[in-house]
Amino acid sequence: MSNTVDINVHHVTRVEGHGNIVLRARDGKIEKVEWQVPEAPRFFEAMVRGRPWSDIQTIVSRICGICSITHSFAGTKAVEDALGIEVSKQADKLRHMTHYAEYMQSHILHVGYLAVPDLLGAKSVVPLVATHGDAVKTVIRLHRAANEWSDWLAGRTTHPVTIKPGGFSRNFSDSEVREWKARLEKEVVPDLKAIAGVVLSLADKLPAFERPTEYMALTHPDYYTYYHGKITSTDTDEEVDIHEFERVVNEYVSPQSTAKWTKWHRDSYAVGALARFNNNADQLLPLAAETAGKLGLKKGCGNPYMNNVAQVVECVQAVEHALQLMDELLTAGLKEETLPDVKVRAGEGVGCVEAPRGILFHRYVFDKKGRCERANICIPTNQNHANIQKDFEALVPGIIDRPQDEIRLMMEMLVRAYDPCISCSTHYLDVEFV
């Protein structure tokens, strides 16, 4: 009797294409296993052409509703690089704190809404309200706190308005920083510890799948970075200047995908929380390092499902470093600052920051009037596509004898672990009346 496995998970959207999981096998022989994806929207590159340097942040913040702060920083840093705009140490610290708010928003949502339901056998977070109410409410409370943290620094929850070339469009006071420091210490840290406990209790349900993988991330000599630094990977000791990012992403065309794939030292590489951890874990602050230890996350981990665990560790790291920066700001005392006068000139600049789901690059060329002539935006999701495919090719032969539903779930969970950015620049409803 032949045993056929036929899996087609179609993520069809009306606007931007699809992300499909395809597996066809007969009698244990795999005929086709593919992660099929479209090109992520590159039209933002066309949209910024001809626009003045001062418009860049507003436009690129709309590339993604979840990573809008990260895109704002990548775009703004590229503008600052091109036009020689300096940022004060105080504003730099405040930017880190703003970035950390987005990290917590994104990571907590990913762990709480996508990963934990998988581990509890639920289709979504909604039914867990009845069965695991405390855990869900803790996730929601953390997400809400992160939103308010964003509101405070970025000016609003979605698509920031205070981030400007040279700093911020508003000033912040000692009392605001003190208030947030107390809230992080009293509310957020205990809630994060509780979520780490929930993930710990479920960690044995994460598939034990390992594949030797190259992990790429920013690295910095002074701290576990999401914001400054050079590009490195677990396959090299080389640290590459961000201005040479095209040299490490090496975009290439795969016949099965309309999206370009990327590679550095191997056929693919991974970016994201686990990639940062594998490159920079030695620099974690004490509570984050302790959390990683409790959750069994060790440097050199090659299990993509552990990306979810790395996200929890990174939330702790983000809050811990934010608290450290708040102490430094309060010790120095917040000063009133104004945005610098910008001397417009022709130039080219690169901005590179770590988005929650991986390293992000923006490059712009401006003419002498400060109008954008050319843009290149390389997002983390595109950099992970080839690695998801290679994971599939290594994972499926080991599980092909299992029931089809179980195989499909493990493949879906693998994609979810990367949280690919699909349809991120749109929101529309798609409904039928009943």
Add this chain to the structure above:
Amino acid sequence: MNDIVVIGLGSPLMSDEGVGIRVVRALAARSEAFPGVDFEDMGTGGGRVLHAIANRGKAVIVDCAFMGESPGSIRRFLREEVLSRKEGGGLSLHGGDLIATLELSAALGESPGVTVIYGIQPESVSQGEELSETLMGKLGEYVDAVASELTEVRGG
């Protein structure tokens, strides 16, 4: 925080996809006419709607919607009146589903007293900062429809 919130969703860089944002911006520009109402441009960050509507007396959400209507049509409806056809939310947090967010809000027991959705059928969802001519010609009608929601006593 006011008792009523009006939320615009979508991307103003994707033509008609951003119609909800445009309607809310137009209303916010004359916010003095609507005391006790907050106006929020929430872009494409769907999951955050959960917090913006929590425990309000009334939430009014304006969004581009594929509803099987002719382009430019506007419909007022409640969550219970529709089924979402949106796929893919299971693989990614991106492209979030508003209907699922409203279900979560209800499960948490923090739904607004009344939640009303205004869906506007797009003509074009593609790169561009302008609405299609069809929707642009009706923008005033959309703004008036949502404004009436704020000035008249209407339930779910």
